[in-house]
Amino acid sequence: MHLIRSLFLAAALLTPAVATAAPEQSAPLPSEIRLSDEEKEKVLEAAAARKREHVAPTAEELGSQPVQVHGEVGVTLGTGGYRSIYGTVFTPLDGDGFAAMSFETTDFGKKDRYFDPWLR
Secondary structure (H helix, E strand, O other), rough: OHHHHHHHHHHHHHHHHHHHHOOOOOOOOOOOOOOOOHHHHHHHHHHHHHHHOOOOOOHHHHOOOOOOOOEEOOOOOOEEOOOOEEEEEEOOOOOOOOOEEEEEEEOOOOOHHHOHHHHH
């Protein structure tokens, strides 16, 4: 038992030394391409320029395609007058956005209409 405890202690003491001895820059994988700092800046500038130039399509460009609205609606009915209705709607906005709306209403009904043997 003392030997196992000593081995765990030695492993715990050597682990940080091994982690700090690792090189700062790891070797790239064969399928990995690394960019220099200048190349990274060029790619980021090109992406920012494309985003600034992006214009939302107009109604004429879209043609007569109707706006696609997606969602769901549900109804629940239960004993004692319990009833509930709920729903969620997703609708696209101009450009790249969308709007999500949800609603819910619940009525627990009248509790005194049925006998509960556990409450006296």
